[in-house]
Amino acid sequence: MSLVFQSLVLGVLMGGLYALLAAGLTLYFGVMRVVMIAHSAFLVLAAYLAWTFTVHTGLDPMLSLLVTVPLFFVLGVAVQRLLVARLRPATLTMMSVLLTFAVALAVEGALGFVFTGTHRRIPLSYSGARLELFGASVALVKLIAFGLAAVTLVGLHVLLKVTRFGQALRATMQHREAARLLGVDTDRVAGFGFGLGLATAAVGGTALALDSTIYPSLHWHWIGPLMAIIVVGGLGSVAGAAIAALLLGVGQNLLQIPLGTTWAQTFFYAALFVTLILRPQGFFGGRLAQRF
Amino acid sequence: MSTPGEDGLRTEGLTKSYGGVRAVDDASVTFQHGRINALIGPNGSGKTTFFNCVTGMVKPDAGTVTYHGRDITGRGAHKIAHAGIGRSFQLCRVFPRLTAVENLLVAVRPGSVLRALAPARRKADVERAMELLTRVGIEHLADVEARDLSYGQQKLLELAGVLMADPETILLDEPAGGVNPALIERIGTLVRELNAEGRTFLIVEHNMDVVMSLSDHVVVFDRGRPIAEGPPDTVRADPLVLAAYLGG
């Protein structure tokens, strides 16, 4: 029983992190109908930057966010402006997959070239610390990662709901043409949407690096589960992705007890296939996906 | 095979919503065979969604579509095409990277698995395609890719493509939209000729001159359902229709 409870708590914490990692994917898809394969490669890039920062300065990796978040925002705008916006609208969805896939390869290759394939881990003074949480023993780093995810997602939510930019962004996600008619500069918004998405990747990658070993090809390990999350949640729905992330995270952690870690991973894909067969538009929100 | 005057296409309580908005709302309409029917109504009154439900492009939430008394509700679009209903699209859709003649050859039904592997450019099929291209007046562009045609030429090509499948009933979504008066005239003549040969038409159109001069019967849509129908002159004088158009 306590094992189940322990897994449940861990699952919620993991789910929160998944929600953050998948948030960017939802943004890209929302503003441009683009499946950004390179998202997880950028997560790994952020993780490496955090590692480099800590190794060279001895400071806490979270301080690297002061640099990486703005950097990734600019990078995201650049990816949208210089690459994705150049594609023909008629073939945008398919070709953008290939294009962002190409970016992922280039990022992975560059990471391998600069940092070699050696597995790295951020040295942390508190990496072994554990906390008691409702009777479950939880690593402090997992709590910090969850905290980062929660703060970022709440911030994102507030940004989307309260600010003018957020309104323009949501309008663009819901109906690009209509938003343009209302005077929204949708091209600009799409660029910022990409920037925002990639900025979440900076936070997500750093949170990831706190608690896991990193290597250049790590992004392949992540892209599948993240894709599953956004499809189950309903493509283009931020809240849907968050709910799906929590459910899948908990499910995966509970399944680890009888099945072991590797087989539990297949849970994501099973959920993905079941969703596409039963409800291709996703389970939570995701009115957009009907068209795809 | 079907006599003019009998009921051809018929919908009963047809309903389709998108995210809480009822695009088509409990629409029951009957279109008699052999006529040129027009479907008019203000923007967003559900005409195109009605078309899409009838031709199987989208599944209606409720209601039935029957054709010559046979229930065809929710059948696949290709099956409805096989039943003898052809359609054009709003804003004109052709296969951009196929030549004009290939655009027509796509509509050839193979008939069986083996014959699906027979060459697409069979002489009889190409001849029929050329005949149709001649009929709409673009036979000299047969080997030009559709994307290199002008908009008007693409509209004619789309019509020829629909005819290639030899449908008994043809649904046209804004045939006069975005084309010059000379071409409107030409399309109108074609529609009349084809109607005289026994084909039924159902036309969504915003150009009232075209509707009034071409159609035998007009159905007016507002908020997803028919609010009036009858001969063009009667409908034009109907206060309900005027109210709908003026946003009453």
Place this chain on the structure above:
Amino acid sequence: MRSASEKVVKSVGLIVLVAFVVVFPGIASDPFVLSVGVVIISYAVLATAWNFVGGFTGYISLGHAAYSGLGGYATGLLILRAEVNPWVALLLGGVVVAVLAVPVGIAALRVRGASFVIVSIALVLVLLLVFQSWESVTGGSDGLRVPRPFGPEVLRPEQHQRFFYLHAALLAVMLLCWWAIDRSRFGMGLKGIREDEDKARSLGVPTVRYKLAAFVVSAFFTALGGGLYALWFGFLDPIFQFSILVGSNMVLMSLLGGVRSLFGPLVGAVVVGYATEFFKAQYGDTQMHLVAMGVLLAAVVLFLPDGIIPAVRGLVARLRPKQASIREVTQEELAEEVRR
């Protein structure tokens, strides 16, 4: 467009190509060069197999490694566990994968665009997990040794030579099939789907059946390609068999050559295959080849989405001064239309 001179050029080109494939193992004295030849022609087989679905229907699958990997494992396992004759195992493996492709195709082809690509990627990732974990059957991460179909008396260079011809024969069969479909009614329907799926449906093309048929044919040939490669290479490791990179290579090659052209994937495979081997020889085992591949793929997507073959054809057409361009014809027609 279909001028006599073009026919002559095409025939000559075909003869040269066939002649080159026939004599290549003879002139490549070095076994290493020969083995590179086998690798490249294996790429060509896989890319051409991919193009049955990618080229005809426009559905870009990034996960075709699923079928080549399954084909390889099916062949290997049938030989090892059921002691089937290697060639029968190869064919049987293809059939098994084709059957498996039916439910996968039904699920994947229901969704268009983005979701389809996601499914194709997910399939490879899940197979990687399964084949790594299911050790008792697949050998797990340690890999699976596939016995060679030829006896020990056949030496290395001779092996390469035979497999080169076997791949060439498979490629020839596939090209013939592609060509036959391309000019058939079935092919015309598929091209309609590629151009505008809803429009094709409205004209009576049974799109679901057509897409599924193309998908299964593609999976079958991809599996044969994977199986043949397994017999040649003699060793299967899940991480290389079920790799997104293998699938993306097929996409890159086909796209680079031109998905609408019969020989497009072949041309792309030769270019990319040669470049990959060159990179490996030049820069060793660094990760730079990934960067190069990424940059090349991005360049193709951005600047050459139609591929090399149509680009060259367009260039040739432009160099012929006498023929009026299509655009001018339509302008003329436009003017005429206004006059009417």
